[in-house]
Amino acid sequence: MTVKPTTAFPTVLLSEVVAALERLYPVDTASSWDRVGLVTGDLDQPVSLVYFAVDPTLAVIDEARAAGADLLLTHHPLLLRGVHSVATTSAKGAAVTSLVVNDIALYVAHTNADVASPGVCDALASACGLVEVAPLEVDQISGTGHGRVGSLAHPLTLRDFAQRLSAALPKAVGGIRVAGPADARVTRVAVVGGAGDHMFDAVRDSGADVYVTADLRHHPALEAREEARGGTPYLVDAGHWATEWLWLESARSELVRELGERGASLETHICTLRTDPWDFVIGAATSEITGGTTC
Numbered sequence: 001m002t003v004k005p006t007t008a009f010p011t012v013l014l015s016e017v018v019a020a021l022e023r024l025y026p027v028d029t030a031s032s033w034d035r036v037g038l039v040t041g042d043l044d045q046p047v048s049l050v051y052f053a054v055d056p057t058l059a060v061i062d063e064a065r066a067a068g069a070d071l072l073l074t075h076h077p078l079l080l081r082g083v084h085s086v087a088t089t090s091a092k093g094a095a096v097t098s099l100v101v102n103d104i105a106l107y108v109a110h111t112n113a114d115v116a117s118p119g120v121c122d123a124l125a126s127a128c129g130l131v132e133v134a135p136l137e138v139d140q141i142s143g144t145g146h147g148r149v150g151s152l153a154h155p156l157t158l159r160d161f162a163q164r165l166s167a168a169l170p171k172a173v174g175g176i177r178v179a180g181p182a183d184a185r186v187t188r189v190a191v192v193g194g195a196g197d198h199m200f201d202a203v204r205d206s207g208a209d210v211y212v213t214a215d216l217r218h219h220p221a222l223e224a225r226e227e228a229r230g231g232t233p234y235l236v237d238a239g240h241w242a243t244e245w246l247w248l249e250s251a252r253s254e255l256v257r258e259l260g261e262r263g264a265s266l267e268t269h270i271c272t273l274r275t276d277p278w279d280f281v282i283g284a285a286t287s288e289i290t291g292g293t294t295c
C-alpha cells in the first residue's frame with residue numbers, strides 16, 4: 001500500500017527523516033544489547049520514497065529497490081552482531097551491498113520502538129481491542145514502560161478473542177496458537193509484540209486473563225501453564241512477524257506527522273512481504289484439543 005504526497009514540497013533530506021525518527025524513537029531508550037539507528041546511507045541524500053518493513057531481508061530490499069525507495073525503515077536490525085565482511089558471499093553482506101549500491105538508506109527502530117508510545121506494543125494492544133491501556137511493567141531506573149496491559153470493552157470467550165485478533169493480524173502460515181479453555185471468559189489482556197516469554201512474572205502480577213505475545217518456547221510456556229494450574233493467564237502465540245508488522249502503519253503515520261509540512265513531499269509504502277520464515281504446516285492436531293492428549 002503506497003501513499004503518495006498530496007502537495008509538492010522541496011525534497012526532504014535523510015538527515016531530516018533521521019532527526020524525526022530519533023525524536024519518535026530515541027536511541028537511548030533501546031536495550032543496551034540492541035543496534036538501532038542509521039545502518040547505511042548519507043545524511044545529505046534526498047528521500048522521496050520511504051519503505052516500511054519488519055525485516056531487512058534480501059527479498060524486502062529487492063522490492064524496495066524495484067520500487068525506487070531511498071530509505072528502508074525496519075524494526076529488526078540487519079547487523080546485530082559483529083561482521084568482518086560485507087561481501088556478497090553472505091546474505092547479510094549481499095543485503096548491505098545491495099543497499100549501498102542502490103543508494104538505499106537503512107534505518108532500524110527496534111527495542112526503542114517497542115517501548116515508545118505509540119510504539120509496537122500499542123499497535124498490538126489496539127489490534128486486540130484494548131482500552132485503558134497501561135505499561136505492563138515499568139523499569140524502576142529508567143522509567144521506561146515495557147509491554148502493555150488493558151481491558152476489552154466487553155468480555156469475550158478465549159476463542160472469540162483469538163478469532164478477532166486473528167482477523168486483525170496479517171496472515172502467517174502457522175496461524176495463531178492458543179493455550180487455555182476455548183470457552184473461558186477473558187477481559188484483561190497483556191501484550192508484548194515479538195518475543196515475550198521473559199515477562200511471565202509481570203503478566204501474572206498484572207492480573208491479565210490472557211497474554212498475547214510470540215515466540216513462546218516450550219519450557220517457559222509449559223511452566224507458565226503449569227503455574228496457572230489450567231487457569232489464567234491463558235496464552236496466545238500470535239507470531240513474531242505478524243505482531244510486529246502491525247506497528248508499521250503507526251510508524252508511517254507518526255513519521256509523516258512528525259515531519260509536518262516537510263513530510264508532505266514523501267511517498268511511503270508498507271511492505272506486505274511475509275517475512276515470517278515458515279512456508280507450510282502439516283500434521284497439526286485437531287484444533288481446540290484441551291490438554292492431556294497423547295502424542
Ligand SMILES: [Zn+2]
Pocket residue numbers: 076193194195240244
Ligand atoms: Zn521482533
